[in-house]
Amino acid sequence: MNRFESAAVHVAGLRMAYGEHTVLDGIDFDVAPGEVVALLGPNGAGKTTTVEIVEGFRHRDAGDVTVLGTDPEHGDDAWRARIGVVLQSWRDHRRWRVRELLGQLADTYRPYATDRSARPRDVDDLLARVGLTDAADQRMSTLSGGQRRRLDVAVGLVGRPDLLVLDEPTAGLDPAARREFHELVHEVVDRDGTVVLLTTHDLTEAETVADRILLLAGGRIVAAGSPAAVAREVAGPSEVRWSADGARHVHSTHDPVAFTRQLLATVRVDDLEVVRASLEDAYLDIVRRHEAAAADRDLEVTR
Numbered sequence: 001m002n003r004f005e006s007a008a009v010h011v012a013g014l015r016m017a018y019g020e021h022t023v024l025d026g027i028d029f030d031v032a033p034g035e036v037v038a039l040l041g042p043n044g045a046g047k048t049t050t051v052e053i054v055e056g057f058r059h060r061d062a063g064d065v066t067v068l069g070t071d072p073e074h075g076d077d078a079w080r081a082r083i084g085v086v087l088q089s090w091r092d093h094r095r096w097r098v099r100e101l102l103g104q105l106a107d108t109y110r111p112y113a114t115d116r117s118a119r120p121r122d123v124d125d126l127l128a129r130v131g132l133t134d135a136a137d138q139r140m141s142t143l144s145g146g147q148r149r150r151l152d153v154a155v156g157l158v159g160r161p162d163l164l165v166l167d168e169p170t171a172g173l174d175p176a177a178r179r180e181f182h183e184l185v186h187e188v189v190d191r192d193g194t195v196v197l198l199t200t201h202d203l204t205e206a207e208t209v210a211d212r213i214l215l216l217a218g219g220r221i222v223a224a225g226s227p228a229a230v231a232r233e234v235a236g237p238s239e240v241r242w243s244a245d246g247a248r249h250v251h252s253t254h255d256p257v258a259f260t261r262q263l264l265a266t267v268r269v270d271d272l273e274v275v276r277a278s279l280e281d282a283y284l285d286i287v288r289r290h291e292a293a294a295a296d297r298d299l300e301v302t303r
Helices: 047-055 098-112 123-129 145-157 175-192 203-209 227-235 256-266 279-302
Strands: 009-018 021-031 036-040 062-067 083-086 163-167 195-200 212-217 220-225 238-244 247-253 271-275
Touching: 009 047, 021 047, 021 220, 036 047, 036 203, 047 062, 047 163, 047 195, 083 145, 098 123, 098 145, 123 145, 145 163, 145 175, 163 175, 175 195, 175 203, 195 203, 203 279, 212 227, 212 279, 220 227, 220 279, 227 279, 238 256, 247 256, 256 271
Parallel strands: 036 195, 036 212, 083 163, 163 195
Antiparallel strands: 009 021, 009 062, 212 220, 238 247, 238 271
């Protein structure tokens, strides 16, 4: 079985434009079974457009997309039942009580339980997992913003999806709730083997949750890999800082290990610190490049 056949999500040459504005300019990526992949990038980079195409919510202009073995544009109800979605904002069911809503949604998955022996989750168990047990009998109109976001996550998980798509999933959550959500994602992946594709602006979230990051800018994937690998690739050299003979020194290098070995072999060092490029450094660098390139293009148009 080749990489394309084994991928839960396969995207090749994906292109999308709104009028004359190109949002996606031929991106390629795969998401493997059991993998958590984060799409990271500045506003307008095409993150939400990408996940909407993967979900089958938006038609693409060009490219090949296969999700769970099916082109999203031709996915039927059984295929959709295998995908859980948590949007930045969800449809309003203000009159529903929390447990009632999840129970009704669970019922919609029962006809597709042949793929997983018990596809719908037990509602009370799900409520406990997302921290809504005490709010189970409340109407949605009475929920706080954080509780509403937890319910959005529960809606995405109720069908025990093979693929969970999260668009800015922790927006509006406090730090404690965000940490609990990250633990829940890891639990879902470890227990159920769920594939997760998420978008986020939260750099800490990407580092905490994702196995791999796809960094989008200017309609393209400009860096891909583990959080540490992306930081090294994009943000540039690390800094080696040391003291010797009462003086402080700083040296930038792409190979801090080799430099440090050479330094220690030739200089008596009083203290030593290696500061590696962080994901935040990488992200900010990409944003600066993206904004500079966009400004240059706008300048060319006005000339």
